[in-house]
Amino acid sequence: MRLLLFLSSFVLLHSSFAAKPRPNILFILTDDQGWATLGCYGSKKVPTPNLDRLAGEGVRFTDAYVMPQCTPTRAALLTGQHTARNGMWHVIPWYGLPWARMQEPAFREQLPREWPTLPKLLRKAGYRTGMAGKWHLTSGADGDYVQLRAGDAHGFDFVAPRGPGTQNEGDKWVDHLTDSAIGFIRERREKPWFFYLAHHTLHGVVSAPPDLVKKHRAAGAPESGMFNATYLAAIEHLDTSIGRLMAALDETKQRENTIVVFLSDNGGLDTNYNTTTSGQLEIKTQEFDNVPLRSGKGSPYEGGIRVPCLLRWPASVKAGQTCSTPVHVTDWMPTLLAAAESDADTPVCDGLNLLPLLRGETLPQRPLYFHMPLYDLRWAATPCAVIREGDWKLIEHFGDSFDANLRYQPGRKLELFNLRDDLSESRDLSTTEKARAEAMSDKLHAWLKSIPAPIPAENPHFDANRQFEETKTKQAWNR
Ligand SMILES: [Ca+2]
Secondary structure, eight states: OHHHHHHHHHHHHHHHHSOOOOOEEEEEEESSOOGGGSGGGTOOSSOOHHHHHHHHTSEEEEEEEOOSSHHHHHHHHHHOSOHHHHOOOSOSSOOBOTTSSEEOOOOOOSOOTTSOOHHHHHHHTTOEEEEEEOOOSOOGGGTTTTOHHHHHHTTOSEEOOOOSSOTTSTTTTHHHHHHHHHHHHHSOOSSOEEEEEEOOTTSSSOOOOHHHHHHHHHTTOOSSSTTOHHHHHHHHHHHHHHHHHHHHHHHTTOSTTEEEEEEESSOOOOEEEEEOTTSBEEEEEEOOOOTTSOSOTTOSSHHHHEEEEEEEOTTTSOSSEEEOSOEEGGGHHHHHHHHTTOOSOOOSOOSOOOHHHHTTOOOOOOOEEEEEOOOBGGGTBOSEEEEEETTEEEEEESSEEEOTTSBEEESOEEEEEETTTOTTOOOOOTTTTHHHHHHHHHHHHHHHHHTTOOOOEEOTTOOTTTTTOOBSSOOGGGO
C-alpha cells in the first residue's frame, strides 16, 4: 500500500512536471495544385469550404514556394536541402535533351537510402511514422511508389497499400489514401505520430467521381479544356477529403495538438506544349488558369513555384493569420523537427525553422533560391535559376529561353520583376534596373558556387537539327 501511494505520488509529480506532449503531424501534399485553386486564394471557380476553414483556423501563407515539378519538391521536402545540393532537380526516371544548346548537368536519380530524411529523424525522435500515396523519389527496383519494403528503409513504419486499379482512374485514390490516413490517425498509441499523405490528384490524367463531374457539367463547366468539369470536380473531391480528415482529428480529440500542413508540390498545370523541330512551341492542353500568377507547372515564373500552403496547430498557433513572408519547401524539415523537439544531429539543411514566424516574430532576412538547370519543353523550361530577395525576383536563363510568343531564343537572358507591383511578372525590369539585375545574378552565382552546384555550360554535343529532340535513353556523356 505504501509502495502504491509512493508510486502514485511519483506519477502525479512526474506528470505535473512533464513537458507539454509533442504534437502529431499530418502533412498533406497534393500534386500539381495551383495557387489559385482555393477559395481562400481567390478562386471563384469551385468552392473549397474545408480548405478555407483550415486556413481560417491557422495560417495561410501567401508566398510559399516549392520547386516546379514533382521529384525536386519531394526531395527538398524530405531532405531539407535545395535541389542544387541534393542533385534531384529533374523528375525521374531519366529523360533529357542531349543535343540541346546547353548541357544539362547529370542529376541524381535515386534518393539514397542512407540519407537522413524527415521521417527517419522523426522516427528517431520517438514518432510513429506513416505515409500514403505518391513517392516519386526512386525509380527502378524501389518502384515509382514506395512499397512496404522500401518504406521502412526511407523512415516509414507504415506505408498504405496501393488503391484499386490505377491512380489515374476513379477519384485517383483520394478516398483510399484519405481512409488510410484516417485509420492511422485513429490508432490508439502513446507515441506522437507523423503522417505524410501525398495525393496523386490533381496530376494528369485528372479524374474525379462521375457524379461530381456530372454536377459541374450541369452547372455549365465544359467537358474539356480550361476549367473543365472533371478538373473542378477533382478540386471539390479533394476538399471534401480534407473535411473528413479534420473530422477524424476532432473525433479522436487530437485536433488541438496536431500540426496540419497543406501544400501543393508545384504550381498548377496551366498550359503544356508540344515542340516542333523549328523551336516553336504549340499549346497541347490547358486545364486551369493560374491567373494572377504567370505560367504554371515546370516554369520558373510564380505560377510554377508559388503554391497554396496552410498550417493549423490550435495548441500553439493563433488562428486567422495571413503570412506574407516568403517561405521555402526546405523550411518544413527544420520546422517540424523543432516542433517535435528532435535533438538529432541536424544534417546539412538549407531551410529555416518557421516556428518563430508562426509566433509572430520575424525571420532573418534571406534570399530564396531555386536551381533548375534542366530542359523540359512540355513546360517551356530551359536551364535557369531564380533568386527572390524582398520584392525582387530575378530569373537567369543560362543559355537559351522561349519568348512570350513561345519562340526559341538562344543566348543568356535575365528577367527582373518587382512582385509587389507586378505579381503577374508582366514587366521585365532587367534593362531599366540593369545594375540591380546584375547584382542579383552575381549573388545567385555566388550561392551556386558555395553549394557547389553545377551550372549548365554550352553543350559540346549540340546538334542544331536534334536540339529539341527528347529521349529517355541516356547518352554516354550523361552517365
Ligand atoms: Ca507535381
